[in-house]
Amino acid sequence: MMSATMDPSTQTLTEQAHAKINLYLHVTGKRPDGYHLLDSLVVFAGAGDSLQYEPGPEPLHLELTGRFGKTLGADAAGPDNLVMKAAAALRAVSGSSAHVQGGRLVLAKELPVASGIGGGSADAAAALRLLARAWQVDVPVGTLMHMAEKLGADVPVCVASQAARMEGIGEHLSPAPCLPECGMVLVNCGQAVSTPDVFRKRDGAFRERAALPTHWKTAQAMAAALTELDNCLEAPACQVCPPVKTVLATLAEQPDCLLARMSGSGATCFALFPSAESARNVAHKLAGEQASWWVWGGALA
Numbered sequence: 001m002m003s004a005t006m007d008p009s010t011q012t013l014t015e016q017a018h019a020k021i022n023l024y025l026h027v028t029g030k031r032p033d034g035y036h037l038l039d040s041l042v043v044f045a046g047a048g049d050s051l052q053y054e055p056g057p058e059p060l061h062l063e064l065t066g067r068f069g070k071t072l073g074a075d076a077a078g079p080d081n082l083v084m085k086a087a088a089a090l091r092a093v094s095g096s097s098a099h100v101q102g103g104r105l106v107l108a109k110e111l112p113v114a115s116g117i118g119g120g121s122a123d124a125a126a127a128l129r130l131l132a133r134a135w136q137v138d139v140p141v142g143t144l145m146h147m148a149e150k151l152g153a154d155v156p157v158c159v160a161s162q163a164a165r166m167e168g169i170g171e172h173l174s175p176a177p178c179l180p181e182c183g184m185v186l187v188n189c190g191q192a193v194s195t196p197d198v199f200r201k202r203d204g205a206f207r208e209r210a211a212l213p214t215h216w217k218t219a220q221a222m223a224a225a226l227t228e229l230d231n232c233l234e235a236p237a238c239q240v241c242p243p244v245k246t247v248l249a250t251l252a253e254q255p256d257c258l259l260a261r262m263s264g265s266g267a268t269c270f271a272l273f274p275s276a277e278s279a280r281n282v283a284h285k286l287a288g289e290q291a292s293w294w295v296w297g298g299a300l301a
């Protein structure tokens with residue numbers, strides 16, 4: 001599990017909330033409560049939000065900054081924000097020896113919201129890691145994962161923030177194949193997509209659980225294997241948000257692109273490249289050509 005960094009002069013702790021990418025996503029069934037059962041290979045990109053905590057005597061409060069934080073209304077920093085819900089959950093399980101305090105949380109939102117790369121889930125997971133350390137709350141891993149699951153289906157995988165296979169609705173995690181070095185480009189067209197809308201537009205068919213190897217030696221081998229799998233939510237997301245098609249086509253035609261696909265329920269799409277450098281070059285070019293797109297390129301986290 002990644003750990004927070006601390007600035008000793010201010011006692012400020014900082015934690016990164018990395019973007020979560022679904023390399024493939026199969027819908028394998030549906031629970032009686034309507035939630036869909038998934039089989040997905042999740043990785044984390046270097047891109048992410050960052051969360052800072054400065055302990056203080058005032059009641060705990062959240063401020064939003066960053067490219068996307070500034071555009072959200074004041075309500076977005078209220079008690080319904082997943083970061084504040086994570087703090088409340090942690091406070092509820094903290095014992096008498098814990099150093100639970102107030103203070104200031106600052107969330108720099110650099111990831112587009114409602115975009116299929118788990119920004120809110122990664123923020124909640126970062127809050128759990130950060131505040132557990134700051135408040136010295138010793139939570140058993142099982143309890144932490146249960147708290148994460150209650151915050152959202154994607155939160156458990158974001159707690160460890162490491163590549164994993166995700167099943168159930170997100171609560172069953174197992175090791176991912178050993179991944180080769182590879183580069184990734186992320187593109188979001190700027191349109192928020194509603195996850196329930198995308199699930200509703202699905203054709204209703206269920207997929208098999210994928211057969212995965214223990215490792216992939218090269219980015220090319222990984223991309224070739226992933227080509228045999230897909231994201232079942234890509235076609236319905238293209239109906240809900242047609243610019244996803246343009247983004248996918250643009251990514252696929254970039255030099256050295258090994259695979260172009262949508263992540264989660266969209267609208268963010270990713271492309272795999274042989275190296276972080278080739279991904280950064282493509283991202284730089286695309287950002288220049290498409291001013292309204294959010295574009296990132298680099299290595300996996």
Ligand code: C5P
Pocket residue numbers: 034035036037038152153154168169170195196199
């Ligand atoms: O977990 P999250 O809050 O992102 O889910 C939003 C909605 O997406 C759920 O209320 C549900 O309608 C749908 N969903 C689903 N199956 C999942 C995850 C989400 O049906 N595994």
